[in-house]
Amino acid sequence: MTDTLYIQPISFVSGPQAVEGDAVRLAGGMVYAREFAVILRREGKVVSREIATSESIADALAGLPDELGADAERQWSALRMAHPPMELGGRTIRLDQPQVMGILNVTPDSFSDAGKFLDDPEEMQAHAAKMHEAGAAIIDIGGESTRPGAKAVWEGEETERVRPAIEHCVAMGAAVSVDTRRPAVMEAALEAGAHIINDVSALRYDPRSLEFAASSGVPVILMHAPGSGENLHADGDYDAVAFDVFDFLKEARDRAIAGGVAQERIVLDPGIGFGKSLADNLNILNHLPMYHALGCPLLLGASRKRMVGALSNEAAAHQRSGGSLALAQLGMDAGVQLLRVHDVFETVQARNVWRGLRDAALTDFAGLAD
Secondary structure: OOEEEEEEEEEEEOOHHHHOOOOEEHHHOOOEEEEEEEEEEEOOEEEEEEEEEOOOHHHHHHOOOHHHHHHHHHHHHHHHOOOOOEEEOOEEEOOOOOEEEEEEEOOOOOOOOOOHHHHOHHHHHHHHHHHHHHOOOEEEEEOOOOOOOOOOOOHHHHHHHHHHHHHHHHHOOOEEEEEOOOHHHHHHHHHOOOOEEEEOOOOOOOOOHHHHHHHHOOOEEEEOOOOOOOOOOOOOOOOOHHHHHHHHHHHHHHHHHHOOOOHHHEEEEOOOOOOOOHHHHHHHHHOHHHHHHHOOOEEEOOOOOHHHHHOOOOOOHHHOHHHHHHHHHHHHHOOOOEEEEOOHHHHHHHHHHHHHHHHHHOOOOOOOOO
């Protein structure tokens, strides 16, 4: 008999003063949760679901099976923890508010930019500078397309694609992550000045990746994908996708920690669009706040994904900015710390307006009588 626990924030308020203090600042950010569903799953089936607030959660957790006690306390603590800033090559990226990560693909077959940044270095440099000036906290550089059906790339070729882009972005003062699953590329990228490893295989593609990531000392982004080999989109068969992805990320986190990666250097990504149907993606997105219980900052990469086209009359990738902004706002409302996007200027503007509304909401009750 296998029992698993999930603590899912399910209702939100503008601030703790709106409910006389009975709310939690979710993951140290700008989102406040009031009610939580304490969900017990046994052999893959939900067998109980109890609603609690911060004032009654202790009783709800006390009623769980004894073997879940430690995990229950860990998840409840994680939901309330504030993540320290990321120190990236002299740049400090605060995680108490949403940050924007700009996408720079230097591939010939990206679904979004069709290789223009690989073929024209000057255009790549101009685009990188545009994202940096627009407010991208991090620029994520990838040399291999991970869209469904994309061909694998030799690590030497991938390295030659990303190295010039990394060197340029670092030279202009940007914090840089490298989007790769190959340890040789990771090593070359860090030598070129990259600050973060972003591995869509969660360090599973190559057995050497975990050892290198641990020894590097840099932050690592671990993403959910059901496939374990060349095709990351394979084997997308789920019992309950939001819980299954939670379990995968929990295992990936624990594997990384056991391999020597400090928990405070781990970021988790639920992998929107990787081996998931439209219904799967929507289910995960509606459960995003639950993933804070894993105790790591979260990254959401839903920009211009196929699901946006599926919900908007099959709009082409370059016509999906509106839907992408809607998903970015959903991520902000869920307390996600990092938003990986193509449209940096628009997302930063949306973030700034959202942040202004959040700040103002904290003073909404200032004029009320005691």
